[in-house]
Amino acid sequence: MLPVPLSHYLILAAVLFVIGVVGVISRRNAIVVLMGVELMLNAANLLLIVFSRVHADHSGQAMVFFALTVAAAEAAVGLALLVAVFRRKGVINVDALNVLKG
Amino acid sequence: MDQVIFWAAAIVAALAALRTVTLRHPVSAVLHLIVTLVALAVLFLQLSAEFIAMLQIIVYAGAIMVLFLFVLMLLNLRKDEFGSDEIPGVKFLGGLLAIVLLVEFLAVFSSGGADVSPMPEGFGGIRTIGRLLFSKYLLPFELTGLLLLAAGLAVIVIAREKSPRQTEDM
Amino acid sequence: MTSLIWTIPLWPLAGFLLNGFFGRRWGKQSTGMIACGTVAVSFAISAAAFLSLLSREPRQIIQTPFLWIGVEDFRASFSILFDPLSAVMVLVVTGVGFLIHVYSIGYMGHDPDFSRYFAFLNLFVFFMLMLVLADNFLLLYVGWEGVGLCSYLLIGFWYKRESAARAGMKAFIVNRIGDFGFAIAIFLIFTTFGTIGFQQVFAAAPAVAGIAGATITAICLLLFLGATGKSAQIPLHVWLPDAMEGPTPVSALIHAATMVTAGVYLVARCSALFALSPVAMMTVAIVGAATALFAASIALVQNDIKKVLAYSTISQLGYMFLALGVGAFAAGIFHLMTHAFFKALLFLGAGSVIHALSSEQDLRKMGGLRHALPITFRTFLIAALAISGIPPLAGFVSKDEILWKSFSSPVGHWALWAIGSLTALLTAFYMFRLVFLAFYGEKRYADDIHPHESPASMAIPLIALGILSIAGGWIGWPGALGGGAWIEHFLEPVFAQADAALQLGAHTASRTAEYALMGTSVLVALIGIVWANRWYVHNPAAAEAMQRRLAGFYNVLANKYWIDELYDSTVVRPLIVLGTRIYRRFDLGVIDATANGVATTAQQAASEGVALATGRFRWGAVTFALGCVIGVGWLLFVFVDG
Numbered sequence: 001m002l003p004v005p006l007s008h009y010l011i012l013a014a015v016l017f018v019i020g021v022v023g024v025i026s027r028r029n030a031i032v033v034l035m036g037v038e039l040m041l042n043a044a045n046l047l048l049i050v051f052s053r054v055h056a057d058h059s060g061q062a063m064v065f066f067a068l069t070v071a072a073a074e075a076a077v078g079l080a081l082l083v084a085v086f087r088r089k090g091v092i093n094v095d096a097l098n099v100l101k102g
Numbered sequence: 103m104d105q106v107i108f109w110a111a112a113i114v115a116a117l118a119a120l121r122t123v124t125l126r127h128p129v130s131a132v133l134h135l136i137v138t139l140v141a142l143a144v145l146f147l148q149l150s151a152e153f154i155a156m157l158q159i160i161v162y163a164g165a166i167m168v169l170f171l172f173v174l175m176l177l178n179l180r181k182d183e184f185g186s187d188e189i190p191g192v193k194f195l196g197g198l199l200a201i202v203l204l205v206e207f208l209a210v211f212s213s214g215g216a217d218v219s220p221m222p223e224g225f226g227g228i229r230t231i232g233r234l235l236f237s238k239y240l241l242p243f244e245l246t247g248l249l250l251l252a253a254g255l256a257v258i259v260i261a262r263e264k265s266p267r268q269t270e271d272m
Numbered sequence: 273m274t275s276l277i278w279t280i281p282l283w284p285l286a287g288f289l290l291n292g293f294f295g296r297r298w299g300k301q302s303t304g305m306i307a308c309g310t311v312a313v314s315f316a317i318s319a320a321a322f323l324s325l326l327s328r329e330p331r332q333i334i335q336t337p338f339l340w341i342g343v344e345d346f347r348a349s350f351s352i353l354f355d356p357l358s359a360v361m362v363l364v365v366t367g368v369g370f371l372i373h374v375y376s377i378g379y380m381g382h383d384p385d386f387s388r389y390f391a392f393l394n395l396f397v398f399f400m401l402m403l404v405l406a407d408n409f410l411l412l413y414v415g416w417e418g419v420g421l422c423s424y425l426l427i428g429f430w431y432k433r434e435s436a437a438r439a440g441m442k443a444f445i446v447n448r449i450g451d452f453g454f455a456i457a458i459f460l461i462f463t464t465f466g467t468i469g470f471q472q473v474f475a476a477a478p479a480v481a482g483i484a485g486a487t488i489t490a491i492c493l494l495l496f497l498g499a500t501g502k503s504a505q506i507p508l509h510v511w512l513p514d515a516m517e518g519p520t521p522v523s524a525l526i527h528a529a530t531m532v533t534a535g536v537y538l539v540a541r542c543s544a545l546f547a548l549s550p551v552a553m554m555t556v557a558i559v560g561a562a563t564a565l566f567a568a569s570i571a572l573v574q575n576d577i578k579k580v581l582a583y584s585t586i587s588q589l590g591y592m593f594l595a596l597g598v599g600a601f602a603a604g605i606f607h608l609m610t611h612a613f614f615k616a617l618l619f620l621g622a623g624s625v626i627h628a629l630s631s632e633q634d635l636r637k638m639g640g641l642r643h644a645l646p647i648t649f650r651t652f653l654i655a656a657l658a659i660s661g662i663p664p665l666a667g668f669v670s671k672d673e674i675l676w677k678s679f680s681s682p683v684g685h686w687a688l689w690a691i692g693s694l695t696a697l698l699t700a701f702y703m704f705r706l707v708f709l710a711f712y713g714e715k716r717y718a719d720d721i722h723p724h725e726s727p728a729s730m731a732i733p734l735i736a737l738g739i740l741s742i743a744g745g746w747i748g749w750p751g752a753l754g755g756g757a758w759i760e761h762f763l764e765p766v767f768a769q770a771d772a773a774l775q776l777g778a779h780t781a782s783r784t785a786e787y788a789l790m791g792t793s794v795l796v797a798l799i800g801i802v803w804a805n806r807w808y809v810h811n812p813a814a815a816e817a818m819q820r821r822l823a824g825f826y827n828v829l830a831n832k833y834w835i836d837e838l839y840d841s842t843v844v845r846p847l848i849v850l851g852t853r854i855y856r857r858f859d860l861g862v863i864d865a866t867a868n869g870v871a872t873t874a875q876q877a878a879s880e881g882v883a884l885a886t887g888r889f890r891w892g893a894v895t896f897a898l899g900c901v902i903g904v905g906w907l908l909f910v911f912v913d914g
Contacts, residue, residue, distance in 0.1 A: 003104035003148055007212055012112050014207035016119055016138075018200045021900065023123030025196030025893045031128050031174060033893075035135050038166070039119055042142055045158075053149045058234050064154050065235065068161055069246045073253035075166050079173045080261035086177050087264075100887035192890055199897040206904040210911075 017043035115141035281401035287394035295387025307390035315366035351407035361404035371733035378729035396422035427518040439514040450501015457494035474544040481548040492552030499535030516578040520623030529612035543770035557597025564590030568698040598684040600677035607670035614658040617737035621652035628723035642711040651738040660700035666745030700800025708808035
């Protein structure tokens with residue numbers, strides 16, 4: 001049995017996700033943007049764990065395992081890119097990233 | 103008692119997340135994110151996902167966030183202070199979209215419930231998950247290894263110092 | 273050795289592949305040896321198989337190396353049938369084919385595309401062997417189409433010459449019309465019989481004829497349409513004279529001895545079907561006889577040595593169909609065999625003459641060559657006597673058999689015999705006209721041409737074919753003259769079913785009549801020869817006088833009855849106009865417009881859509897959030913009630 005009804009977990013996940021979205025759109029510092037992304041990932045992980053418990057199926061936790069790994073890789077590469085950009089431009093303002101015009 | 107733990111962890115997680123995206127100083131933001139992650143780990147523990155909870159703390163909070171801190175120190179930033187947004191009103195737009203999104207989520211999530219199935223022995227333990235990873239999800243497991251290798255290589259290549267000769271052709 | 277029967281077609285195929293890929297690199301000597309060698313191997317296996325066939329009862333060998341197509345009820349195997357009929361065909365194809373390959377080494381010796389020539393020649397032999405060894409209609413059709421393709425490739429061998437390229441196209445297209453009929457016949461066979469294997473179809477035929485005789489007739493007529501295309505009978509004969517654009521050995525092999533006989537083979541193979549349809553039999557006989565006379569008449573006035581022989585071939589093929597049409601299937605095949613000998617010899621001899629005169633082909637510019645080209649002259653003379661039907665040469669036996677049967681068979685008619693005899697007269701005449709114009713009299717060619725006899729590689733096949741033209745007929749020496757008619761008995765099991773259906777055995781004609789008719793045909797041949805002698809050796813002026821007197825008649829013949837012109841105006845031109853119109857209106861107007869239109873539209877849309885890719889991070893983030901909103905909103909509407 002869950003400590004609280006299922007819907008509470010869902011709402012928490014939704015809140016975390018939305019906060020992450022806000023972070024991605026509103027902040028100018030690229031590192032904070034990345035952190036917003038991490039928040040969104042964690043919201044998804046929470047959902048996976050909850051439903052894994054609900055259905056007593058380990059697959060959800062296995063997926064979180066992979067999501068964790070991928071998030072690690074993504075964070076690493078993202079930060080490496082930011083470091084490279086900083087070397088070129090001296091700032092990591094996301095608005096400065098505008099070279100890829102269509 | 104369980105309920106108390108849940109509410110405590112949930113509120114801490116939400117508030118810390120909020121401060122993560124609002125604080126000016128990036129280092130503070132990172133620290134608050136670590137708090138969020140630990141709170142989530144507590145929730146995981148409560149949901150009998152012990153292995154994942156430990157992973158969350160060790161890998162996510164312990165490694166990834168530390169990486170963030172390293173990079174922040176490397177870049178030696180001070181407060182977040184450069185110019186105005188390129189697109190005026192983007193913060194407002196972001197807030198608006200966020201509210202809409204939240205409303206939608208709530209609408210979706212409040213509509214259904216689910217019966218909780220009984221929990222088998224050893225659920226969430228490292229042994230069971232390990233077994234699963236090496237049988238049913240063996241291929242993704244191996245591929246993840248490759249992924250990490252690739253990521254490691256990519257990081258080395260992308261972030262290394264350019265030798266003086268190379269800077270011309272960039 | 274007999275277990276290797278199914279490999280008979282494959283040796284020349286190997287020759288094609290080897291010479292096709294490596295011939296140029298390995299040089300002319302290797303190419304020639306490979307090409308001739310593969311055909312020789314096939315001949316050897318065929319000969320061994322033939323010998324084993326003699327001691328076998330029932331007289332057939334069937335080998336099925338593998339199943340080719342198996343879809344629901346439809347089964348077509350790569351299956352070989354070796355019975356007396358296919359034995360005769362295979363021996364003719366590989367034997368005469370081998371001689372022609374050897375001849376080609378000499379004839380094409382100076383040609384830069386030597387290896388391509390032999391590659392195609394081998395490929396042709398492969399397809400022809402597939403055709404005659406097939407055990408079902410589909411496999412036969414594969415060979416059928418294949419020889420048509422090779423004919424196109426070889427007629428247009430000197431493709432840089434426009435007339436040759438056109439001739440190749442003409443041959444292929446006219447053939448296609450016949451092939452269309454053949455294909456429809458195969459479809460009909462399958463829907464009627466549920467199978468396309470020869471054994472099964474022929475076994476089931478009498479029963480089907482009882483219920484649906486009209487279907488059998490339709491099938492036979494469509495098969496015959498295919499045969500007229502391949503064997504150059506009226507109305508699809510027009511491609512053969514133009515096919516003389518190809519190298520002369522090609523004309524000898526494909527347009528005399530083998531490919532054109534495929535139609536005859538087809539009808540003979542399906543004798544069991546044809547025998548069940550009097551309409552089809554009559555059609556075959558009438559078309560055959562008419563074509564024989566028609567072509568012979570045109571041959572009278574041709575001035576190109578190869579054109580005379582081309583029309584002669586059409587005419588002789590008409591004889592073969594005449595035989596088939598009156599139920600004398602064995603006689604038709606027998607004539608196919610002897611004709612292969614002497615017609616190939618005639619063509620190769622003509623090639624020898626052309627080669628000696630540095631590519632001169634006009635009879636009016638020849639003359640007196642019998643001294644300069646003794647071997648060529650003698651063998652050519654033998655062939656001419658054979659085709660005219662002078663005993664005891666090969667042509668006499670087979671042609672006489674046909675004429676006799678067209679008179680005496682229960683499904684024959686004296687009118688057919690009369691046409692055949694008249695044609696024999698014309699045959700002897702035009703043949704010896706050719707002989708006298710080319711080899712006798714004063715020389716009419718340019719002074720700087722010094723004709724010399726051909727090299728051994730060309731002369732030896734001539735001699736070999738000469739011997740065959742003399743002795744080849746002896747295996748069918750008629751009973752009336754004391755012979756055993758061996759070949760007729762050999763082929764009996766193949767045609768037994770047809771013979772029974774036509775009730776041929778019940779009728780025995782009088783010996784007297786047979787002798788009378790035999791004498792008539794010899795007499796007719798002699799008249800033709802003497803007449804030609806009178807006009808072209810002793811009194812050329814008489815020929816010219818006759819030409820002026822019957823100028824109108826002469827014109828009709830010289831212009832081939834204007835059939836080509838007729839086809840051109842009624843079929844070719846309208847089709848070209850129609851094709852051009854469709855091309856402009858539909859191909860350019862609709863299809864191209866649509867394709868280009870799609871591309872242009874995509875381009876415009878893309879260039880307008882490009883504006884969205886601003887490359888600015890913020891926009892990307894906002895779009896992402898917007899996407900989330902829309903996505904979850906969709907979830908909301910689709911999955912949630914209330």
